[in-house]
Amino acid sequence: MTTMINWLEKRADLSPNTDAVKLSDGTTYSFSELYHHARSMALQLKQEGIKSGDHVSVISPNHYRFLVTIHALNLIGAVSFLMNIRLSSAEIAFQLQDGDVSAVILDQRYENLVGDDLNVIDIHSGNLDQPLEQKSHSMDLDDLSHVIYTSGTTGQPKGVELTYGNHWWNANGSALNLGLYAHDRWLLSLPMFHVGGLSIVYRSVIYGIPLHLHESFDVEAIHDDIMNQGVTIMSVVSVMLDQLLERLGNDYYPEQFRCMLLGGGPAPKPLLTRARDKHVPVYQTYGMTETASQFCTLDDQNAFDKLGAAGKPLFPNQLDIVQDDESLPAQQVGEIVVHGPSVTKGYYKRPDETADKLQNGWLKTGDLGYFDKDGFLYVVDRRKDLIISGGENVYPAEIESVLKGHPHIADAGVVGQKNERWGEVPVAFIVEREPVDEQELTTYCQNHLANYKVPKTWYKTDELPRNAAKKLLRHQLQARLEE
Amino acid sequence: MTTMINWLEKRADLSPNTDAVKLSDGTTYSFSELYHHARSMALQLKQEGIKSGDHVSVISPNHYRFLVTIHALNLIGAVSFLMNIRLSSAEIAFQLQDGDVSAVILDQRYENLVGDDLNVIDIHSGNLDQPLEQKSHSMDLDDLSHVIYTSGTTGQPKGVELTYGNHWWNANGSALNLGLYAHDRWLLSLPMFHVGGLSIVYRSVIYGIPLHLHESFDVEAIHDDIMNQGVTIMSVVSVMLDQLLERLGNDYYPEQFRCMLLGGGPAPKPLLTRARDKHVPVYQTYGMTETASQFCTLDDQNAFDKLGAAGKPLFPNQLDIVQDDESLPAQQVGEIVVHGPSVTKGYYKRPDETADKLQNGWLKTGDLGYFDKDGFLYVVDRRKDLIISGGENVYPAEIESVLKGHPHIADAGVVGQKNERWGEVPVAFIVEREPVDEQELTTYCQNHLANYKVPKTWYKTDELPRNAAKKLLRHQLQARLEE
Numbered sequence: 001m002t003t004m005i006n007w008l009e010k011r012a013d014l015s016p017n018t019d020a021v022k023l024s025d026g027t028t029y030s031f032s033e034l035y036h037h038a039r040s041m042a043l044q045l046k047q048e049g050i051k052s053g054d055h056v057s058v059i060s061p062n063h064y065r066f067l068v069t070i071h072a073l074n075l076i077g078a079v080s081f082l083m084n085i086r087l088s089s090a091e092i093a094f095q096l097q098d099g100d101v102s103a104v105i106l107d108q109r110y111e112n113l114v115g116d117d118l119n120v121i122d123i124h125s126g127n128l129d130q131p132l133e134q135k136s137h138s139m140d141l142d143d144l145s146h147v148i149y150t151s152g153t154t155g156q157p158k159g160v161e162l163t164y165g166n167h168w169w170n171a172n173g174s175a176l177n178l179g180l181y182a183h184d185r186w187l188l189s190l191p192m193f194h195v196g197g198l199s200i201v202y203r204s205v206i207y208g209i210p211l212h213l214h215e216s217f218d219v220e221a222i223h224d225d226i227m228n229q230g231v232t233i234m235s236v237v238s239v240m241l242d243q244l245l246e247r248l249g250n251d252y253y254p255e256q257f258r259c260m261l262l263g264g265g266p267a268p269k270p271l272l273t274r275a276r277d278k279h280v281p282v283y284q285t286y287g288m289t290e291t292a293s294q295f296c297t298l299d300d301q302n303a304f305d306k307l308g309a310a311g312k313p314l315f316p317n318q319l320d321i322v323q324d325d326e327s328l329p330a331q332q333v334g335e336i337v338v339h340g341p342s343v344t345k346g347y348y349k350r351p352d353e354t355a356d357k358l359q360n361g362w363l364k365t366g367d368l369g370y371f372d373k374d375g376f377l378y379v380v381d382r383r384k385d386l387i388i389s390g391g392e393n394v395y396p397a398e399i400e401s402v403l404k405g406h407p408h409i410a411d412a413g414v415v416g417q418k419n420e421r422w423g424e425v426p427v428a429f430i431v432e433r434e435p436v437d438e439q440e441l442t443t444y445c446q447n448h449l450a451n452y453k454v455p456k457t458w459y460k461t462d463e464l465p466r467n468a469a470k471k472l473l474r475h476q477l478q479a480r481l482e483e
Numbered sequence: 484m485t486t487m488i489n490w491l492e493k494r495a496d497l498s499p500n501t502d503a504v505k506l507s508d509g510t511t512y513s514f515s516e517l518y519h520h521a522r523s524m525a526l527q528l529k530q531e532g533i534k535s536g537d538h539v540s541v542i543s544p545n546h547y548r549f550l551v552t553i554h555a556l557n558l559i560g561a562v563s564f565l566m567n568i569r570l571s572s573a574e575i576a577f578q579l580q581d582g583d584v585s586a587v588i589l590d591q592r593y594e595n596l597v598g599d600d601l602n603v604i605d606i607h608s609g610n611l612d613q614p615l616e617q618k619s620h621s622m623d624l625d626d627l628s629h630v631i632y633t634s635g636t637t638g639q640p641k642g643v644e645l646t647y648g649n650h651w652w653n654a655n656g657s658a659l660n661l662g663l664y665a666h667d668r669w670l671l672s673l674p675m676f677h678v679g680g681l682s683i684v685y686r687s688v689i690y691g692i693p694l695h696l697h698e699s700f701d702v703e704a705i706h707d708d709i710m711n712q713g714v715t716i717m718s719v720v721s722v723m724l725d726q727l728l729e730r731l732g733n734d735y736y737p738e739q740f741r742c743m744l745l746g747g748g749p750a751p752k753p754l755l756t757r758a759r760d761k762h763v764p765v766y767q768t769y770g771m772t773e774t775a776s777q778f779c780t781l782d783d784q785n786a787f788d789k790l791g792a793a794g795k796p797l798f799p800n801q802l803d804i805v806q807d808d809e810s811l812p813a814q815q816v817g818e819i820v821v822h823g824p825s826v827t828k829g830y831y832k833r834p835d836e837t838a839d840k841l842q843n844g845w846l847k848t849g850d851l852g853y854f855d856k857d858g859f860l861y862v863v864d865r866r867k868d869l870i871i872s873g874g875e876n877v878y879p880a881e882i883e884s885v886l887k888g889h890p891h892i893a894d895a896g897v898v899g900q901k902n903e904r905w906g907e908v909p910v911a912f913i914v915e916r917e918p919v920d921e922q923e924l925t926t927y928c929q930n931h932l933a934n935y936k937v938p939k940t941w942y943k944t945d946e947l948p949r950n951a952a953k954k955l956l957r958h959q960l961q962a963r964l965e966e
Contacts, residue, residue, distance in 0.1 A: 002648075002824050003844070004799040013858060014782075014795055165485075172655050176690060180663045182783060206798065207659060299497075300665060312497055315689065316487040341485050361486070375496060 002165070006137035008035050008071050011205045019210035022185075022229070023064060024221050031208070037128040038071035039135075044126035045072055049119060050103055052077035055147075057096060058123070058193070059083045059106040059113065062215045065123045066192055069105055070201055074164075075137050079144045081159070082193040086392075086450040089113045091157070095149050099159055099348060141165030147348050148195060150289050151395035159348035162195070166292040167202040169341040173314030174199075177297050178233070178259055178283070180207055187225055187234035189214040190391075196235055196263055199293035223247045232256050237264030237391030238271055238423055241282070245274055252279060259283055263294060264391035265423060266379055272307050286310035286336075286379055290344045290363055295319070296377050309376040310369075316340060319377060320362070321370055328370070333380055336367045385474055387416030387424045392452045394426050396474060399455065402448045403428060408436040413464045414455060415477045428455035429464060429477050485648070489620035491518050491554050494688045502693035505668075505712070506547060507704050514691070520611040521554035522618075527609035528555055532602060533586055535560035538630075540579060541606070541676070542566045542589040542596065545698045548606045549675055552588055553684055557647075558620050562627045564642070565676040569875075569933040572596045574640070578632050582642055582831060624648030630831050631678060633772050634878035642831035645678070649775040650685040652824040656797030657682075660780050661716070661742055661766070663690055670708055670717035672697040673874075679718055679746055682776035706730045715739050720747030720874030721754055721906055724765070728757055735762060742766055746777060747874035748906060749862055755790050769793035769819075769862055773827045773846055778802070779860050792859040793852075799823060802860060803845070804853055811853070816863055819850045868957050870899030870907045875935045877909050879957060882938065885931045886911060891919040896947045897938060898960045911938035912947060912960050 004010075011020075012035035020034040029037070050056055056078045060066040073080040081099050083092060085107075092113045096104070103119040114120060145167065147159040186204060188211045190197035204211040212225050217240055225231050226244075234257075236244070241262060260275070263285040275282045283303050285294040296319060298311035313319040317340035321328045328334040339362045346354035357364050366383035387394040396414035403412035411431040416424035430441075438458045445454040465476035487493075494503075495518035503517040512520070533539055539561045543549040556563040564582045566575060568590075575596045579587070586602040597603060628650065630642040669687060671694045673680035687694040695708050700723055708714050709727075717740075719727070724745060743758070746768040758765045766786050768777040779802060781794035796802040800823035804811045811817040822845045829837035840847050849866035870877040879897035886895035894914040899907035913924075921941045928937040948959040 004824060005801050007799060010799050010801075014798065175658065175663060179665050180658060182662050208798075315497065315691075316490060316493050318488050318493075341487060 002141040003138050004141070006075060006139050007202070007205045008038060008074070009137055011035075011208055015208040018208055020204065021064065021067060022210050022212045024212075024214050024218070024225070027064075028210070029064070031205075034068070034071065036132065037068045038075055039132050040128045040130040041068050041072035041126060042075040043130055043132065045076060045078075045105070045121070048103070048121050050076060050078055054078045054103065055081060055099055055101045057081040057083055057099070057101045057104040057106075059085055059092070059104060059110045060123050060193075061085055061107060062188070062192055062197070062213060063107070063123070064213060067201060067213065068128065069123055070192065070198070071205075074139065074145060077139075077143070079147060081147050081149075082198065083149075084191070084193055084392075084450060085110055086452060087113070088446070088448050088450060090448045091450065095157065095159070098157075099147055099149075139164050141168060146198065148193070148198075148289050150393060151398045157398070158350050158353060160289045160344050161346055161348055162289075162292055162344060166342050166344060167199065168206070169316075170199055170292040170294070170314075171203045171206045173317060173342060174203065174294060174297070175207060176315040177299055177311075179300075180209075181232065181258075183230065183256065184209040184232045185212060185230050186210075187212045187214070187222065187231045189217050189222055189240070190235055190237070194391075195287075195289045195293045196237075196391075200235060217243075219243050219247050226253055226257055227251075230256060233259040233261065235261040235263065238262065238267045239390045239421060241267075241275065242271055242421075245271075245278060245280065248278060248280075257281075258300075261285055261294065261297070263287060265388035267308075268423075269308055276304055276307065284308070284310050286369075286377060288365065290365075291317075291338060291340075292342045292344070295338055295340075295342065298376075302376070306372075306374075306376050309372065309378050311377065312375060313338070313340065313377075314342075317342065330371045330373050330375075333368055333370045336365045336369045336377070336379070337362045338365060339363070385415075387414075387426050389416075389419070389424050389426065389452050390422040392450075394424075394453050396426065399426055399428065399445070399449060399453055400472075402445060403430065403441075405448075406436070406441070406444055408432060408434040411464050413472050413474060413477050415474050415481060417457065417481055419456075422452075425456040426453060427457040427459065427481065429459045429461050429480075431461060431464060485624040486621050487624070489558060489622050490685070490688045491521060491557070492620055494518075494691055498691040501691055503687065504547065504550060505693050505695045507695075507697050507701070507708070510547075511693070512547070514688075517551070517554065519615065520551045521558055522615050523611045523613040524551050524555035524609060525558040526613055526615065528559060528561075528588070528604070531586070531604050533559060533561055537561045537586065538564060538582055538584045540564040540566055540582070540584045540587040540589075542568055542575070542587060542593045543606050543676075544568055544590065545671070545675055545680070545696060546590070546606070547696065550684060550696065551611065552606055553675065553681070554688075557622065557628060560622075560626070562630060564630050564632075565681065566632070567674070567676055567875075567933060568593055569935060570596070571930060571932050573931045574933065577640065578642070581640075582630055582632075622647050624651060629681065631676070631681075631772050633876060634881045640881070641833050641836060643772045643827050644829055644831055645772075645775055645827060649825050649827060650682065651689070652799075653682055653775040653777070653797075654686045654689045656800060656825060657686065657777060657780070658690060659798040660782055660794075662783075663692075664715065664741075666713065666739065667692040667715045668695060668713050669693075670695045670697070670705065670714045672700050672705055672723070673718055673720070677874075678770075678772045678776045679720075679874075683718060700726075702726050702730050709736055709740055710734075713739060716742040716744065718744040718746065721745065721750045722873045722904060724750075724758065725754055728754075728761060728763065731761060731763075740764075741783075744768055744777065744780065746770055748871035750791075751906075752791055759787055759790065767791070767793050769852075769860060771848065773848075774800075774821060774823075775825045775827070778821055778823075778825065781859075785859070789855075789859050792855065792861050794860065795858060796821070796823065796860075797825075800825065813854045813856050813858075816851055816853045819848045819852045819860075819862070820845045821848060822846070868898075870897075870909050872899075872902070872907050872909065872935050873905040875933075877907075877936050879909065882909055882911065882928070882932065882936055883955075885928060886913060886924075888931075889919070889924070889927055891915060891917040894947050896955050896957060896960050898957050898964060900940065900964055902939075905935075908939040909936060910940040910942065910964065912942045912944050912963075914944060914947060
């Protein structure tokens with residue numbers, strides 16, 4: 001067990017007057033202010049009954065209060081369940097129950113997503129400037145900080161357990177790869193309820209650098225921030241990069257902008273080429289919730305030479321390409337397995353799935369890839385059947401399971417269809433029991449699923465391709481789509 | 484337990500062609516070459532019978548082979564006991580026996596220091612370019628990497644246990660304080676058998692930056708290295724800084740030279756002022772073997788403003804000023820106690836001293852200091868009675884114990900005397916049993932002690948000041964000296 005002082009408290013001591021955060025309206029808060037606000041919020045939450053070890057859900061879009069809440073729950077020692085605001089109330093209800101959550105801190109716009117049997121706290125209530133006594137807070141690297149749900153091939157979402165240690169190693173591995181400069185400023189526009197955004201929260205505090213917090217992906221505001229406000233690093237997914245390049249037009253980013261960290265699924269080569277032509281330093285990454293965000297990243301020496309590669313595993317991570325438990329040589333495609341201190345210790349209350357995916361400390365990702373002759377990773381296919389739409393992971397099995405719950409649907413199969421804006425969108429093949437119109441199906445899905453999971457096109461068919469064991473053959477559906 | 488890939492192996496994969504080391508004759512070796520050499524050396528050492536868990540002593544001045552040997556022993560999983568080459572054979576014999584050392588790897592110049600009952604291996608033997616099969620090496624942060632002996636107030640040297648974790652946190656805490664730049668190059672001239680030099684060995688591999696390895700403190704060679712070879716950081720003790728400033732004369736260091744890390748005891752204020760006048764960015768540090776080197780360091784924002792301060796504890800270290808187990812307010816002098824993941828877990832085979840000095844994870848340093856109103860540490864006095872001579876720690880009790888072993892000496896007391904070049908030198912007060920001349924005493928001490936511990940002046944007296952419990956009152960000797 002490695003116990004240590006709470007990181008925000010430590011940072012507030014080391015860099016009290018450094019900007020911790022800059023909001024898009026120009027407001028800034030120093031690390032000393034952020035720490036005071038987090039302690040004020042922690043005091044309020046304790047008064048609401050939240051204590052160390054509690055499971056607490058947070059449902060909010062990016063906002064300074066969301067950042068403060070994450071730190072406040074860390075100070076209390078509660079485990080925070082960060083939830084995607086785009087989920088349906090049915091999906092939220094599942095996570096609250098599965099996660100044994102006792103309180104929910106939310107933006108009131110999302111109040112209708114939550115039942116009234118829980119302790120519900122408005123994230124915007126309470127005074128952040130309370131008078132406080134001096135006190136020290138500790139944390140342990142082995143303690144759980146967050147549980148974040150991901151879906152899987154079985155359709156049942158499961159909670160990925162992340163410890164403080166996972167975040168620590170992730171933040172340090174990234175600094176050892178990208179370097180750490182006195183004037184660094186990291187633009188945060190990815191949602192903090194996803195691990196990609198959350199990891200920036202920890203990096204800011206560990207590195208002692210400001211994060212530029214955007215409440216949404218407003219191309220104009222972000223473009224201005226990069227051009228005029230000293231941003232040096234930004235994390236994006238492909239759809240964001242595409243729009244930023246379009247906005248950039250014939251202009252160029254200032255020299256201090258040194259890294260566009262691109263995650264959230266394989267990037268189309270033409271996009272990477274466009275970025276290179278504009279001298280935008282894109283560093284492709286590979287990572288997932290289970291690795292507390294980026295696990296492999298290109299470095300500055302190879303950002304332009306190894307177009308399409310996701311780099312090498314960050315210090316001291318390890319990655320291997322295997323088939324039938326044997327390592328494969330360079331150029332051969334196999335399953336990606338990962339090992340290292342930023343990898344999750346397991347799934348909440350899922351001993352079987354944990355044992356199945358994590359063996360001898362190596363996590364089977366289900367993704368396919370290969371090493372080139374220099375040991376750089378190329379990801380050729382994401383987790384079996386996974387659809388990535390605008391950086392959000394969409395699992396067909398989860399949608400199919402909802403569709404098959406509709407009384408007029410006898411069978412359903414979902415696959416991803418290429419989409420210029422979102423990369424992919426889900427589309428559904430259905431076998432009707434009784435006639436049903438598309439509008440009704442869409443509304444039905446919207447009641448059960450986040451909007452990005454709702455099929456965008458409906459194909460009616462007499463029968464779905466299944467093998468002898470009745471397993472759906474999604475690649476045949478995919479082939480039909482391409483015809 | 485946090486197991487991970489061996490750091491040098493990892494670095495050789497990430498940065499195979501980056502310079503790992505540059506020797507003063509201009510020779511460079513890449514991380515890939517250093518890794519191959521370390522593996523070749525490990526193979527040879529295994530053939531000599533060294534295996535995982537063995538205690539192996541290394542006795543060598545700075546040399547590329549010393550660096551290779553440190554990594555080779557890590558690859559094997561042996562614990563290396565790094566010994567000061569300036570110790571006498573009696574001191575070495577004590578450490579070898581106390582440390583249960585089974586093999587000694589040495590530079591042949593030091594062969595006479597070691598008895599012939601051990602497995603002695605010439606550090607310069609063996610081919611570093613052996614053909615090798617691919618193999619992966621792991622390490623665990625909780626495993627011992629080194630034991631380094633320090634003396635103490637009782638006079639009996641004791642082995643400080645350092646784990647890989649201690650080095651990891653030290654290296655990362657330093658990077659989070661100083662930043663990490665793509666063009667960084669760290670000049671290593673401090674001996675690698677001291678923790679100050681050893682820590683640079685680990686930083687080089689963890690950061691992926693070259694170390695410029697000097698076999699001795701050759702002012703001309705080091706001056707040239709800083710002026711013309713792109714060095715950005717150097718670790719020094721006061722006596723080195725003094726000579727470098729003198730050599731610098733009316734010139735200035737190039738802009739990329741960004742940090743002169745000054746450790747090894749309190750620095751004289753006039754020296755700090757001279758450095759500031761020459762725009763030399765001196766970052767004063769506070770640390771010791773027990774903290775795997777620097778524990779507190781000034782940062783770039785305060786390097787010039789807080790002259791004389793040793794900064795704040797590196798991320799995520801904690802430091803407190805206490806008296807009778809109570810924290811003291813700012814400006815009040817008390818004992819310095821430290822806590823954090825770079826602090827040793829204890830002294831080898833010394834459960835009582837470990838329990839006495841390490842309580843609830845806080846190490847009592849014995850040093851005195853205070854915080855200013857902004858929380859910056861000022862060290863006012865090093866460990867009780869400690870003499871620091873040219874960066875080497877000298878404990879009076881150890882010298883007194885040797886002196887009292889001489890048949891003609893009835894009693895002896897040692898204190899430090901100010902010295903312009905070395906900071907302090909030890910001087911002895913002796914009560915004779917029978918007349919003895921100074922030359923004989925000096926020779927006698929040289930046979931038992933490292934030269935820097937041999938008293939430089941002898942004062943004969945009829946009686947030493949002792950209290951009722953017969954405890955030597957060294958401060959009265961000190962007062963006599965000042966008269």
